[in-house]
Amino acid sequence: MPESIPANFQDLFSKRAFADLATLMPDGSPQVTPVWCDYDGTHVLLNTAKGRQKDQNIRRDPRIALSILDPENPYRYLEIRGRVVEITEKGADEHINKLAKKYLGKDLYPYRQPGEVRLLLRVQPDRVRTYGG
Amino acid sequence: MPDLIPAEFRDLFDRPVLASVATVMPDGRPQVTPVWCELEGSLVVFNTVRGRQKHRNVRRDPRVTLALFDPDNPYRYIEVRGRVVEITEQGADAHIDKLAKKYLGLDKHPRKPPGEVRIIMKVQPERVRTQGLDLRKGKVAE
Numbered sequence: 001m002p003e004s005i006p007a008n009f010q011d012l013f014s015k016r017a018f019a020d021l022a023t024l025m026p027d028g029s030p031q032v033t034p035v036w037c038d039y040d041g042t043h044v045l046l047n048t049a050k051g052r053q054k055d056q057n058i059r060r061d062p063r064i065a066l067s068i069l070d071p072e073n074p075y076r077y078l079e080i081r082g083r084v085v086e087i088t089e090k091g092a093d094e095h096i097n098k099l100a101k102k103y104l105g106k107d108l109y110p111y112r113q114p115g116e117v118r119l120l121l122r123v124q125p126d127r128v129r130t131y132g133g
Numbered sequence: 134m135p136d137l138i139p140a141e142f143r144d145l146f147d148r149p150v151l152a153s154v155a156t157v158m159p160d161g162r163p164q165v166t167p168v169w170c171e172l173e174g175s176l177v178v179f180n181t182v183r184g185r186q187k188h189r190n191v192r193r194d195p196r197v198t199l200a201l202f203d204p205d206n207p208y209r210y211i212e213v214r215g216r217v218v219e220i221t222e223q224g225a226d227a228h229i230d231k232l233a234k235k236y237l238g239l240d241k242h243p244r245k246p247p248g249e250v251r252i253i254m255k256v257q258p259e260r261v262r263t264q265g266l267d268l269r270k271g272k273v274a275e
Contacts, residue, residue: 018207020153020200022163030155030163032200032212063162067153074151079166081158 003128005039009078012068013039016103021046022065023057031057036099037068043122044080047096050089050117058084064123076132082125092118136175137258141265142211145201146172149236154179155198156190164190169232170199176255177213180229183222183250191217197256209265215258225251 005013019037022030033054038045044066048055058064062084070076096118100109109118138146155165164186170179177199181187191197195216202210229251233242 018202020155020165020167022153022155022165022198024157024161024163028157028161028194029196029214030157030165030198031214032153032155032165032198034200034202034207034210061161065155065163065165067165067167069151069167074167077167079164081162081164 002042002124002126004042005044005078005080005125005128006130006133008133009130010039012070012078013037014102015071017068017071019044019046020067021054022067023054024061024063025053025057026060036103037066038099038102043085043124044082045095046084046121046123047092047099048119048121049113050119055087055119058087058121066123070132073132077130079129079131080123080125081127082123084121085124086120086122088120088122089117090120092120095120137261138172138175138177138211138213139261139263142263143172145203145211146170146177148204150201150204151236152177152179152199152201154187155200156187157194157196158186158190159193168199169229169236170201171232171235173255176218176257177215178228178253178255180225180232180251180253183252188220188252188254191220191254197254199256210263212262213256213258214260214262215256217254218257219253219255221253221255222250223253225253228253 018034066080068078096109151167152170168179
């Protein structure tokens, strides 16, 4: 059952808040990495490179969790459990550049490796909890 | 067991850096929440409340992953995969006060709701991954 992000916590997505993304390894143990994120009103949007561990994990098991802390107050945060409902190359390049603008102040994502294919991930939040609101 | 935490990343555990701890839900999906933590020898130690989701999860499946990223440079982080090898109530109240000192500069943890029982969880690292990206140089140093 999808849940939406409460209106009074959506500001986290306009700040440079990193999300700690948990995915599942093949043996079922969790993997955690910090990622850039934003929100389109329905889905949390993430961006990664094709072939990365998190991409492989999500293709095998789309269930993920996110912890997003307010950079101005780490005791104010969002805890999300959900699933990746779409993985697409369409729009992924524009999206990583948009994230680079937000997080680095740059028009173009500067860390592309040669041959790198970007992927846009749409996350459906199934359970959202807020803390420190 | 050798100490898997690299010396050049130990500062993340000494400074008041919030860790994210991921555990596994009964249906196998992941859950991740922030915690205070510190190093005790080669073990990563964090404190939580008895009965919380992460406690219930760990009792069933001790595999956890902790991630800490440098608040001055979020492109520098450490991911510790391991398992909880000890859960104890002994000393947990003093421990949360010690962590409150580290993270908030207070002598005591500010909230102690009645009935809340604190527990210490000790994690044995099994695999550690680090990333250190120097933004000035734009290089990734592994």
